[in-house]
Amino acid sequence: MSIQEKQQEIIDEFAIYDDWMDKYEYIIELGKSVPTLAPELKTKERLIEGCQSNVWLATEIKDGKMHFSADSDAIITKGIIGLLIHVYNNESPETVVQSDLFFISQIGLAEHLSPTRANGLLSMVKRMKTEALHSLSK
Amino acid sequence: MEHTPFSVSAIREHFPALQQKVYGKPLIYFDNGATSQKPQVVLDTLAKYYAIENANIHRGVHYLSQQATSAYEAARRTIQQYIGAKGPEEIIFTKGATDSINLVAFSFGERLKPGDEILISAMEHHSNIVPWQLLCERKGCVLRVIPISKKGELDLEAFEQMLSERTKLLSIIHISNTLGTINPVKELIAKAHKVGAKVLLDGAQSIQHLAIDVKDLNCDFYTFSGHKVYGPTGIGVLYGKEELLETMPPYQGGGDMIAKVTFERSTYNSLPLKFEAGTPHIAGAIGLGSAISFLQSIDMQAAAAHELELTKYAQGILDTFEGLHIIGEAKNKTSVVSFTIDQMHPFDIGTLLDKQGIAVRTGHHCTQPLMDFYQIPGTVRASFAFYNTKEEIDTFVAALERSMQILGS
Ligand SMILES: Cc1ncc(COP(=O)(O)O)c(C=O)c1O
Numbered sequence: 001m002s003i004q005e006k007q008q009e010i011i012d013e014f015a016i017y018d019d020w021m022d023k024y025e026y027i028i029e030l031g032k033s034v035p036t037l038a039p040e041l042k043t044k045e046r047l048i049e050g051c052q053s054n055v056w057l058a059t060e061i062k063d064g065k066m067h068f069s070a071d072s073d074a075i076i077t078k079g080i081i082g083l084l085i086h087v088y089n090n091e092s093p094e095t096v097v098q099s100d101l102f103f104i105s106q107i108g109l110a111e112h113l114s115p116t117r118a119n120g121l122l123s124m125v126k127r128m129k130t131e132a133l134h135s136l137s138k
Numbered sequence: 139m140e141h142t143p144f145s146v147s148a149i150r151e152h153f154p155a156l157q158q159k160v161y162g163k164p165l166i167y168f169d170n171g172a173t174s175q176k177p178q179v180v181l182d183t184l185a186k187y188y189a190i191e192n193a194n195i196h197r198g199v200h201y202l203s204q205q206a207t208s209a210y211e212a213a214r215r216t217i218q219q220y221i222g223a224k225g226p227e228e229i230i231f232t233k234g235a236t237d238s239i240n241l242v243a244f245s246f247g248e249r250l251k252p253g254d255e256i257l258i259s260a261m262e263h264h265s266n267i268v269p270w271q272l273l274c275e276r277k278g279c280v281l282r283v284i285p286i287s288k289k290g291e292l293d294l295e296a297f298e299q300m301l302s303e304r305t306k307l308l309s310i311i312h313i314s315n316t317l318g319t320i321n322p323v324k325e326l327i328a329k330a331h332k333v334g335a336k337v338l339l340d341g342a343q344s345i346q347h348l349a350i351d352v353k354d355l356n357c358d359f360y361t362f363s364g365h366k367v368y369g370p371t372g373i374g375v376l377y378g379k380e381e382l383l384e385t386m387p388p389y390q391g392g393g394d395m396i397a398k399v400t401f402e403r404s405t406y407n408s409l410p411l412k413f414e415a416g417t418p419h420i421a422g423a424i425g426l427g428s429a430i431s432f433l434q435s436i437d438m439q440a441a442a443a444h445e446l447e448l449t450k451y452a453q454g455i456l457d458t459f460e461g462l463h464i465i466g467e468a469k470n471k472t473s474v475v476s477f478t479i480d481q482m483h484p485f486d487i488g489t490l491l492d493k494q495g496i497a498v499r500t501g502h503h504c505t506q507p508l509m510d511f512y513q514i515p516g517t518v519r520a521s522f523a524f525y526n527t528k529e530e531i532d533t534f535v536a537a538l539e540r541s542m543q544i545l546g547s
Binding site for chain 2 (some may be wrong): 010052
């Protein structure tokens with residue numbers, strides 16, 4: 001599935017919710033199902049401090065594909081992390097660098113990726129792209 | 139002053155922002171500690187000023203300039219009378235509470251010497267911490283912190299032991315924005331004066347909830363922001379005793395604050411203009427004046443009683459929730475209920491409440507050292523104003539229960 005198709009799939013999945021609380025219930029369930037990062041991976045280098053919630057991001061590259069895992073102390077943040085990881089994992093560094101995350105605003109969660117939200121997510125996406133970019137220049 | 143009997147529903151009608159829906163739900167605004175909504179009369183005053191009264195003040199011979207100058211100075215007198223200051227020269231317009239405290243730290247701070255001590259408390263807002271840290275770096279002064287109990291009350295014994303002839307200033311929060319604690323400031327002021335220290339009261343959270351009489355309190359400085367007391371943003375007040383302000387050097391240089399300028403030296407304007415360099419926020423000052431006049435039309439004693447009742451009502455219900463911890467249980471508190479919930483992040487609670495139309499604040503509330511004291515990353519804070527109702531609290535409680543269900547299941 002292409003990165004475009006993965007995003008479209010999420011948009012379709014969210015289309016059935018017209019109530020905000022149902023939508024968030026779904027994100028929270030997702031957040032609970034995302035595996036937690038092992039404590040030894042929650043290092044200072046992997047920490048992205050937000051004003052409201054913290055995010056930890058671990059990156060691996062296997063067979064030329066990006067593999068992210070991440071965690072947060074807030075469950076809604078973690079649910080959205082789950083979506084982002086699903087979209088980015090198994091993609092090439094080039095795809096990640098060039099990607100446009102259109103699904104986020106389409107499912108009504110743009111506020112979580114706005115610079116004013118300060119939950120660490122925007123910085124996380126930036127760091128995901130930077131790590132992909134670094135792997136290209138190696 | 140005559141006022142009509144206190145009625146929440148009548149008051150609410152003055153606030154257009156309270157009439158709206160968010161996400162299809164009637165807005166419940168419990169973030170008054172951050173900023174209050176504005177009554178229509180303040181909005182009208184701002185619009186009218188810009189529409190027909192707009193002119194620069196204090197230096198125009200023409201009609202409009204004189205109109206604007208009188209309106210600006212009338213606002214100053216309204217505020218002076220409201221807080222019981224001796225004269226208009228004791229009221230300095232600033233950008234807000236933060237700006238007022240920085241003015242004192244810079245100007246009053248000029249006279250301090252290495253080893254002089256400044257006392258603050260463990261529950262201060264960052265804006266009553268950082269200006270003093272900067273001053274201590276400049277002057278070699280020492281910043282000392284009065285400890286608090288887990289309930290969120292000052293340790294008065296420790297306070298008395300910290301006082302000495304080295305204490306030059308006590309700068310203290312009147313009502314805590316995070317805990318709601320009302321500090322026993324009259325007693326603190328009297329004790330600080332005994333050792334010759336001056337006292338600054340950070341009134342950012344008290345001017346909107348309590349009747350303030352600076353003469354009776356006998357504080358040397360009192361600071362607040364317009365936007366938390368139903369006025370515009372970008373405007374605030376520094377009250378200072380005239381004798382004290384007279385001895386303090388100007389904070390910023392520029393137009394309006396001078397008497398005469400030559401390249402060799404300049405002489406300064408008299409109070410209060412000595413501390414108001416440059417074109418001030420004229421509209422803001424006039425708008426704040428009209429907000430204070432609005433308060434004068436309300437029975438503020440009854441309003442304070444209503445706010446206290448809301449606080450007790452909310453706290454009483456939340457106290458029965460399993461796993462919920464009230465942060466700030468001072469005997470004397472008002473208008474703020476801060477809490478944490480086991481295994482639930484304040485950000486998640488805040489996000490889910492928001493989607494149900496309820497505005498609360500989550501996080502450290504610019505009091506990180508206080509959060510460190512409680513060893514928590516932040517709280518959920520509901521903060522009330524006189525226009526809030528018990529019904530709103532009931533809706534909030536139901537929304538909180540639903541949020542906890544979703545997060546906990
Ligand atoms: C107790 C206290 N002091 C100072 C401030 C700073 O006010 P401003 O940001 O309007 O300058 C606040 C605002 O939250 C406050 O609550």
